[in-house]
Amino acid sequence: MIDSKKPVLEVTGIHKAFPGVKALSDAGLRLFPGEVHTLMGQNGAGKSTLIKVLTGVYQPDAGSIVLEGRAIQPRSTQDAQNLGISTVYQEVNLCPNLSVAENIFIGRYPRRFGMVDWRSMRSQATALLARLEIHVDVSKPLADYPLAIQQMVAIARALNTESRVLILDEPTSSLDEAEVQMLFSVLRRLREEGMAILFVTHFLDQTYAISDRITVMRNGEREGEYACADLSRLALVNKMIGAPADAEHAAETAGAGEVNEHGEVFLRARGIARKGVLSPVDLEIRRGELLGLAGLLGSGRTETARLLFGADKADSGSFDIDGKQVSFSNPRDAIAQGIGFCSEDRKHEGAILALSVRENLILALQARQGIFRAIPFKRQQQLATDYVKWLGIKTASIETPIGTLSGGNQQKVLLARWLATDPRLMILDEPTRGIDVRAKQEIMDYVSNLCRKGMSILFISSELPEVLRVSDRMVVMRDRKACGEYQRGELDETSVLHVIAGETA
Amino acid sequence: MSAVATGTRGVTSAPWFTSLVTVVLLVAMLGIGGSVYPGFLSLQVIFNLLIDNAFLLVIAVGMGFVILAGGIDLSVGSVLALSTMISAWLLQHAHWPPVAVVALVLLLGACFGGAMGAIIHLFKLQPFIVTLAGMFLARGLCYLISVESITIDDPVFTAMSQTQVPILGGFLSPGAIIALVVLLVAIWLAHFTAFGRAVYAVGGNEQSAAMMGLNVGRTKVLVYALSGFCAALGGVLFAFYMLSGYGLHGQGTELDAIAAVVIGGTLLTGGYGYIAGALSGVLVLGAIQTLIAFDGTLSSWWTKIVIGALLFVFCVVQRVMGGRSKQ
């Protein structure tokens, strides 16, 4: 029935090559009014690039873009916006120095007597965010808020237009379940109003929850376009990978296996706290244990991790490592004790964009070795090549700047950065952000394996099923303090949700 | 960014707090001067700060926009000199009417800045290098007009130079009043117009600004044009002030202007700060000089050392009390 309508946006035969990489070859897409269309594909399949071509960030080498029957050639994002395409890009592209309200309204301010009307801007912004269940002080700079809030601001900005087409590139990768539901209800309403929505995600659940149709991309090509109802999960994954995937169902359902035997306590934190950010938290991690940290946005998980890593200094409380008291005043101290930390904000706190994959990958290891014991170049290449292979990082070469990698592949490089230091405790804050289904499972397997070999892991994820599946033990946080601790198997998803939400289960 | 900010939330991290610290320090400095040197704390001395630094204030305002947009403009001192030179030549040798002279000079300044901005944007060159070349060019053009200084005796300019506008028992020069008006307009421009906000956005993150659909190129060209305009206006005020055109006028003004903007609390990396900070920065620099002039016992080298020391004390106290760690 959809096919009887005319597509609002039709893209065909797009080619786009970067030096050394053919990102898109004959990629295409059809978008109808009043549908949510999901674009799926492995990391580096070309999804973000296609979106950037559509919205004027990149100029295609060949191909046509037809919007409402008219061929268009957007030369800049501004062009695209004027044509009625509004976009949330994969990496948050907002101005950290401006207030939340401005980030939503910049370029189309409410005006009074020709001047920017700050009052009405603030109230409109507050209202807009409230629709997404975000209640923040919109006059504070964006940089004051954690990544998830920034992501919601970016979404709010995109929603606030008269556009016919809305494009969202992995908007949910740093959102928790509740936020995602909020977003989806807004998207459903927009769909009803006849907007065409293009949505990118790696979460199969989300895909099936919201989309009408799916386009699968593989290696820069359009693999095919399917009605959501006609495509089973297994078939979808097969099409993305391009080969039958038998283990796929396991990824979705099965747990990581038997409970590990744990050694003695590796790290014990007592009453660590930081004024205004985190109330005193006690935490204990054993050797070879995978400790999950669950909670809603802003529940204080990231802050806990930062204190454990010495990225921020605790105002009070103390740490023991191997029974000996230590204190961290900066990350170096923690690293010296064998702790690694993979931050949730890869653009600002992880990737060093202009440096190569190899350089990014060895950075932490080299930092631990010190300046003068340079890792021999051969060894660096060896390390980089190995991890690129093990983690399936898609890159033209190990000398490519990391900034040109797709989001998911950047994330893998950062993971490799810490794995290369062979840490005793690895803190993973949303490590699977933006990583495709298959890779996610591979990475989690890899990590659990390390765990079995004696490495401890603190795992933070907004994906509750994932946390439940992999953790040996789980701590739930709420309102910036720990509010419960559960052994594996003690809880199921619904009861945890109750705990998280603050209703005693 | 967000990581750093996590640690320093609260009152002391608010940008206005830094500005407040600056103002308090400035008042303290004047107070100390007043208690040590007789005659220092007269209203006229404070007004003289404005009169003597009117041109610097205007230039710092233009520079403020450039720095907020993440750029830098080294050509302002030379554009100032060139403007005095062109004004003097047109008035004295070509006998143009003063209004036409001022209009032309302002237009030229804006075009000069705009051209540099266009080069920076079109060829993706570094502002430092382009405006440095612009600095050589403008200074060189002065010498092409004349190596010697030219006295201006045009009655309008002389009147602008010698009129004293009585205010509160003291007086201000027309130049100082123009500078204050420019400051007010600039504050309005920065905070209440789409252009001003685009400047902040571009300075905060140029790539993001482009992704958000702002016209980065136009903003950058306009910012440099504005700075060129301000430099030319600074030149006109300087010509009012000195009644002469000279190729060596205003040497090192670019550094003074940058210092004023930065001391006023603006980050050189762009995006953070207030245009109004230019005023406090200029007053701080002026107050340091006035303190030294009132002291009157320092040798040339002690003058430099004391300026350095005062700058040091000021910046460190400002930094420690204002405590903003965004870098």
Place this chain on the structure above:
Amino acid sequence: MSTTGATVKPSAQAAASRAALLQHPLVRPLGALVALLLVDAFLVPGFFHLEVKEGHLYGAIIDILNRAAPLMLAALGMTLVIATRGIDISVGAVVALSGTVSAMLIGGSEPTTPMALALAASLGVALLCGLWNGVLVAGIKLQPIVATLILMVAGRGLAQLLTDGQIVTVYYEPFFFLGSGYLAGLPFSLFVVAAVFAVTLLLVKKTALGLFIQAVGINPVAARLAGLRTATLITFVYVFCSACAGLAGMLITSNIKSADANNAGLLLELDAILAVTLGGTSLAGGKFSLVGSMIGALIIQTLTYTIYSLGVPPEVNMVVKSIVVFVVCISQSSEFKNILRRSA
């Protein structure tokens, strides 16, 4: 998962590597230098003429190299500072200060202090200056430009204070070797530059210093989280920059056999920054090229020399210089090539 999906085919690879060679960041500054030298070859008679005079080479090229030595040193130090997204405008003041200290300590025809000690002392002063800058930038977190502005103003004052504003003339012959002596027919200053350059290059390439500096320059937050000592690194680059400036000061003092606290190294910081940017290093920090900065310094010195030997009237100096800088920069930009290609 395949990693080969998007790699290029081998046949295209040869062409790509040829293109990559032309894309090499040093091609453009080098091209500009060659172009300037060509202009000289045509317009300045005997420009490339070299003769042996009093046992050493003598000619315009040697002059340029010799004169560029202090600038090259300053540019080396400045490169590392800029790579960390900083800037050091106190270079000129440090030149004056260290030059003055060495001249005063060495003094008359019989040095009052042993020369080695005097040189060590003036280098020490430079190191202190660098430490001061470094602490202000990395410790107190002042913005680099204001932090170094303080020393820029006060440093020259200190130098003048030491000399009472007088020019200190040195009469001790062995000291002159540093700035105007010759070794193997070449100016000794070149060997100084070469040594510093080699040491820096070694540090940057053979240790992790280069990587760390770039990381700090591009993303200081991420660098800290990866475990780098960002503050120490930043302090180090300022110390290094001042040390280079100190050496430059000694070369200049030795070359003109006197220390002029008022004028030595005046505006050298601007030239050094210009050299660094001409060499292809971005002021936004990150990737840097030491060789590029050397070439940048040579471009500037060649240009100055060309202006002198062409008999350009002094009034026009600045205009000529600015036009050359504009032309060099614009012709170097990749956008310019695109525009050419589009119009062709």
Place this chain on the structure above:
Amino acid sequence: AKPLTIGFSQVGAESEWRTANTASIKDAAKKAAVNLKFADAQQQQQNQVKAIRSFIAQRVDVIAFSPVVETGWETVLREAKNAKIPVILTDRAVKVTDPSLYVSFIGSDFVEEGRRAGRWLLEYAKKNGDKPLNIVELQGTTGAAPAIDRKNGFAEVIGANPKLKVIRSQTADFTRAKGKEVMEAFLKSEGKKINVLYAHNDDMAIGAIQAIEEAGLKPGKDIIIISIDGVKGAFEAMKAGKLNVTVECNPLLGPTLIQTAQDVVAGKPVPKRIVVNEGVFPAEVAAKELPNRKY
């Protein structure tokens, strides 16, 4: 009675000459028990204006200054006049429409210095068989008054002899380092053709002497060197036979200035123009004169 207060605004400390000038004024003030307010303008006219304004605000008895540049003083001098504070200029004159804005000008005449240098060369040419001589000139900072005047004065005089030709003229910013650098370039491009060097100050000449020596030539013999200022270094060079003549520009204005200021305040008439004693010192007198040099 209350001691006399003089506000003095100096250009800066850009050269030895200037330092000697400052020292002379400070010494003289101390000797005469005059209260001297000294302000250094760091080469910037606006700083001088600010200093003069602050002198007015402090109600000093006399204001004196060495103008950075000749133009642009009307307004602030009028303010001084309105405040009834007499103004004395030193070292350099100003161009104002109303000469009553200052009471006296003490100092040298840069054009005359250039002329003297030129006259010495005319003499020299005459004595040495009136051969054609090629001159290179090292100018001071472009646009600076001494540079312009010394160039013009020199050119005016040597114009009388068509055999004297300036073949190269370039600025060397009044510094040794630049003097040496520019001279090196001259030597490479003009080589043996150069007979005479005229430098606008001694520092540049001293720098150039080094360049000439390094080129294997004998300064003072192969190339005749004329310079201006008469600082100690120049006398040493002359003694060593490397410099032929320096035209004195006397920086020791202190005693005259203080005396004049006292006279003005006492109501005595003072001359509008006070010329200080200045000589031309050829190499022959250098050895005898050197011990007398104070700076």
